[in-house]
Amino acid sequence: MTTPQPSTRPPQAAPGEPLLCAEGLHTHFELRQWGFVRVGSVRAVEGVDLTLGAGEAVAVVGESGCGKSSLARTLLGLHRPTGGTVRFDGTPLNGLSGRALKRYRARVGYVQQDPYGALPPFMDIQRILAEPLIIHGVRGRAERERRIDTALAEVGLTPAADTRRKFPHQLSGGQQQRVVIARALLLRPAMIIADEPVSMLDASVRVEILELLRRVQREHRLALLYITHDLSTVRHYVDRALVMYGGRIVEQAPVTDLLARSGHPYTEALLSALGDPDADNARRQREVPGGEPPSLVHPPSGCRFHPRCPHAMQGKCEVEPPPPDFRPRADHRVACWLHE
Amino acid sequence: MSPWLQGLTRLRQYPSALAGLGIIVLLVAVAIYAVTAIPYSEARDLWRSGEAWQDLPTSAPPVWADRLLGGDAPRTIRVATDDVVMEQERYEGVRLQRATLPVEFPYGGFPQEVNLFVESQFDDRQPFVRLTWRTPDGEAIPLGARRVGESERISISQDRQLESRLGFAPQVGLFTDAAPGTDDPQVRQGTYELVIEAIQFEETATLDANLVVYGQVHGLFGTDHKRRDLAVALLWGTPIALAFGLLAAVGTTVTTLIIAATGVWLGGWVDAAIQRLTEVNMILPLLPILVMVGTLYSTSIWLMLGVVVVLGIFSAGIKMYRAMLLPIREAPYIEAARAYGAGNARIILRYLVPRILPVLIPTFVTLIPTYVFLEASLAVLGLGDPVLPTWGKILNDAQAQSALYHGHYYWVLEPAALLMLTGLGFAMLGFALDRVFNPRLRSV
Missing domain, CATH: 1.10.3720.10 (MetI-like)
Structure with a gap:
């Protein structure tokens, strides 16, 4: 078995090809009755195209139930995609198995939403961090401890010797999330997928954790896929943002452009829902579209957003889904008929 | 931690x-x-062996149980010819060996059984053994005479003739001075003796005897039906x-x-x-x-x-x-x-x-x-x-x-x-x- 190289591996993708490239990605979950009769399916991810360059930080924004976590899990290889392809570093992930899949997993770090849940409660930090190293064949206790100490120092948990002996419940939420990030960095990945990494943390430590992620992402030139429901945490921490609605990407643009000149009515709704820390806001009526997030079992026809869209065009929006690449600007893509 | x-x-x-x-x-x-x-x-x-247990009483309760209930049941007494001096007299062609096995009996109850285990070594002619029981006041009760083989168990308490002579089962009759046929015989405590007289016909022949007066109680845990x-x-x-x-x-x-x-x-x-x-x-x-x-x-x-x-x-x-x-x-x-x-x-x-x-x-x-x-x-x-x-x-x-x-x-x-x-x-x-x-x- 090959030991992972101790140095950061530069991405091997051919020039011009992004590190991660998903095309027409579908992830459906079948609903069964009595265990075998198909009665429908949850279309969590439906036709997502996504690229992530080496060293690029991208956010996927959307409300709960829009399929963004399923997208993350599909990209991690935890769900098998129903359709479409994912290529990482030039290698297709479809049908990858055994050692190749394991090698891919060493190159992708995963940061989850609930830091306490993400750490096995019966292991101490030393053990938790040793697990990925053991699994990927890092032999030698001394070598493992050296790498654990490095990772702990990198996420600001010093002195590392103190932390190593503790159990997850003895750490604060922020410290737990730092351990999770340290675990994601241990195998020196090329990409990190962070699924709502701060939504369960106290507001006071959110910025610290986001800045930590941004810092390690820049230092190691990692690709970062940051999944969030909160547009307000996006601005300073990523280069590009994607807005997801009903299993589809509805808009993607560089983050400043997206926040300043959003093209999709849904993005506008998200932006207007951003809170200002002002008590008067509680009474102010905002222009937020009513209605529920779309059902992923029986999604609306045409544009998924049309039942809630203030600009819906009769006879157009509910009939035909908009193609995802209307371009109001060169690097700004919107899936909305308004931009036809 | x-x-x-x-x-x-x-x-x-x-x-x-x-x-x-x-x-x-x-x-x-x-x-x-x-x-x-x-x-x-x-x-x-x-x-599984039977021999290992032959000098333990049958189905005897533990000693402490009897003592706790105020009983005075006898324990097992073993006396062997090895423990005493064997007298020897020579006659023409034969030897007379005599051993007296003392049985100290301080208990309030009668023993369960009395057995004598005899082992002898000889080439051709079996030794002839005569047994006599002596009570503490010197009365002698003959227990019969017989030839013995290489390894033999003489069940004194099973001797029907002796039983009819004594008027009690032998293990009772040998340890009491009550008149024969008494309903409730009492134990006479004291030192009894078993006299073994053996006539040996060969110069190198030997005789070892082991008297077991079985008690009614045994040890810490008692015994089962197979002793x-x-x-x-x-x-x-x-x-x-x-x-x-x-x-x-x-x-x-x-x-x-x-x-x-x-x-x-x-x-x-x-x-x-x-x-x-x-x-x-x-x-x-x-x-x-x-x-x-x-x-x-x-x-x-x-x-x-x-x-x-x-x-x-x-x-x-x-x-x-x-x-x-x-x-x-x-x-x-x-x-x-x-x-x-x-x-x-x-x-x-x-x-x-x-x-x-x-x-x-x-x-x-x-x-x-x-x-x-x-x-x-x-x-x-x-x-x-x-x-x-x-x-x-x-x-x-x-x-x-x-x-x-x-x-x-x-x-x-x-x-x-x-x-x-x-x-x-x-x-x-x-x-x-x-x-x-x-x-x-x-x-x-």
């Missing part, structure tokens, strides 16, 4: 846990003593009971847990197959199957253990563990483990199973005595191991000999007490462990 150590330290707060642990340590010490003092094969042979000292069976029953209980508990819980975890983790048809197998197995009656195996095949305790473990693998425990594991299966840390490449076996053994160990360990501890009881029940049903002495087999013998009807309570109470002690020890420790590791049961 690891949660395990914390739990064990907390155990100290429960006196019942310490008492239970004390009982278990005691039983383990007894078990270790048993296997070191009497090795396995020796114990097996000893228990066997129950101490041996009670002692050796301990390691067998503990080994059976422990192996059966380990065999069933560990396999059950791993199978349940595998089913939960892999899901799909594997889980379905495990569930259906469990359901079928749950309605199979364990005891009748064991009885069948025992009757038709073999009652070896190790075979029984195997059957118990095999039938215990797909037991109701699987349902319980499955219910506990299903929510853990969805825990984020397991998803994380998959994301950093942990394989199925690693996830099952290192991520799923450890989460329910705190619940498992108390269950495991309380499960041990149930298997100890199962082994005893099998033995009581007559399916005990054919060669090994166990607590259950003592009970089985006692039942077969109607021990309670005959008032031999010790025979039933001793193994029962040990069984209860075992159950109590493990139960007390198990319940305390449950309170330590199962926070919902802990009183605030």
